[in-house]
Amino acid sequence: MHQPNHVLEKIRARYRKNWRDWLLLGADAAFSFPLAAPSAQMVARDSDTVSRWMRGWRTWSKAHPAARLRGNSRRTIVGTQEVFTHLDLPTIDDLVSLDQDLANHWLRANARWARIQALPAGVVEERLRPYVQQIVDLADADFEILLAATTWFTENPRSRLTIRQVPVRGMHTKWLARHRRLVLACLSIAEQLDGDTDQPGEELGQDNLDPLGLKALPVHVDVILADPADRALVGGLRHLSAPLPEIDALPLHPETVLIVENKESAYLVPDRPRTVVIHSLGNHLNVLGKISWLDDARHLYWGDLDRAGFTLLSRARTRLPHLASVLMDRFTFEEHKALSVEDETRADTPEPNLVDIETAALAGLRTEHGTYLLLEQERVPSTFVLEQLTRAMEGRGSDQVWH
Numbered sequence: 001m002h003q004p005n006h007v008l009e010k011i012r013a014r015y016r017k018n019w020r021d022w023l024l025l026g027a028d029a030a031f032s033f034p035l036a037a038p039s040a041q042m043v044a045r046d047s048d049t050v051s052r053w054m055r056g057w058r059t060w061s062k063a064h065p066a067a068r069l070r071g072n073s074r075r076t077i078v079g080t081q082e083v084f085t086h087l088d089l090p091t092i093d094d095l096v097s098l099d100q101d102l103a104n105h106w107l108r109a110n111a112r113w114a115r116i117q118a119l120p121a122g123v124v125e126e127r128l129r130p131y132v133q134q135i136v137d138l139a140d141a142d143f144e145i146l147l148a149a150t151t152w153f154t155e156n157p158r159s160r161l162t163i164r165q166v167p168v169r170g171m172h173t174k175w176l177a178r179h180r181r182l183v184l185a186c187l188s189i190a191e192q193l194d195g196d197t198d199q200p201g202e203e204l205g206q207d208n209l210d211p212l213g214l215k216a217l218p219v220h221v222d223v224i225l226a227d228p229a230d231r232a233l234v235g236g237l238r239h240l241s242a243p244l245p246e247i248d249a250l251p252l253h254p255e256t257v258l259i260v261e262n263k264e265s266a267y268l269v270p271d272r273p274r275t276v277v278i279h280s281l282g283n284h285l286n287v288l289g290k291i292s293w294l295d296d297a298r299h300l301y302w303g304d305l306d307r308a309g310f311t312l313l314s315r316a317r318t319r320l321p322h323l324a325s326v327l328m329d330r331f332t333f334e335e336h337k338a339l340s341v342e343d344e345t346r347a348d349t350p351e352p353n354l355v356d357i358e359t360a361a362l363a364g365l366r367t368e369h370g371t372y373l374l375l376e377q378e379r380v381p382s383t384f385v386l387e388q389l390t391r392a393m394e395g396r397g398s399d400q401v402w403h
Contacts, residue, residue: 001036001050001053007087008098010033011098014095015096020133024129029092033086033089035086037083040074040076050083057084066089067088070088071083071084092106108136116128116186121187124188130185131181145179146182149176150186153212154187159213163204177204183212189212218243218244220241221243221278222263222266222279223247223276223277224276224279225239225240226269226276226277227272227275228271230254248292248293254274254275254297255274255297256300256393258275258300259277259281259301260278260280261377262303268389272393276297285316285319288320289320299324300393301317301323302326305377306372307343308347310328311350313328314353315350317351318353328358330361333361335384336379339379339380342372342373343365343371
């Protein structure tokens, strides 16, 4: 015999499973939940328990007038007894009225769906179905931005503006990075699976912005000209930061190109003939395949000794297949382990192109407690760094290359 709380859990489960369909189809429905009514034998054997159960449901029913108790007769040796068999709910509104959280959610979902349907260009329900939960869960401010952004993009499908130039209050680069898929769904624009994936909080690439008719800011590349002869070609400048096409057009013919994850570490690299340093690329590693003067050079990579560092190394290697790592080995980590800290960040899995010494170093970051350590490249003493970099650039180090 089910108690009211048990049936309420069944109601909540039914709602969680089906509310999207009810919302999108716009059709009402009737519901019936079995109460596991007692048999005739149980009524005769334990009438007191059955009577308490019946009284409990009558009391509950008075407090919930939208619900209807349906009964049936049981013939027992002491006569015919009426017992409750089902809880009937004529409509969805009646169902959600039994739980305040469900009622609030259903009210919010209907209000938001009505406003989504009123968007200027209309909506394709099946396109929005995977995102209905996210839309309903949005903070009120984010929902208003979503509606305003969808309206603006409908009216300006090929503006060629940058994100910050779009006159939608509250929509900035990070907001669009987090909610781009919702905007596309509201615009009934299919996702371009061959483009870059969204990176919440990161700068969106042109592939992400094309469906919205926007343009990305040009990617700037930071380089250090370690060769005085190269600096003479650009007015003596050692440090350059310029859009990718301008960096690609530099009249350089380096023998060695060192790619460094962070700016502060890159500044350690001393002058050296036919050597160029590229640093601070972040997630813009795709530029490595678009700089022509990299083609004939030897490529080295130095990044943080952490999970993210090895992921970036592996992604850089997809652009430069013969890329070698330096200072990203188990020996470097163990020698300076005391300078490491706990790594609390999320990290993607590296591409399957790490060599054995790198895989061993990555495994060495894991502690006996299942957490991970992080050794930032800036923490490694400069004397050790310069010695290892010099050996690697002279071809005397143990740098590792993917073959």
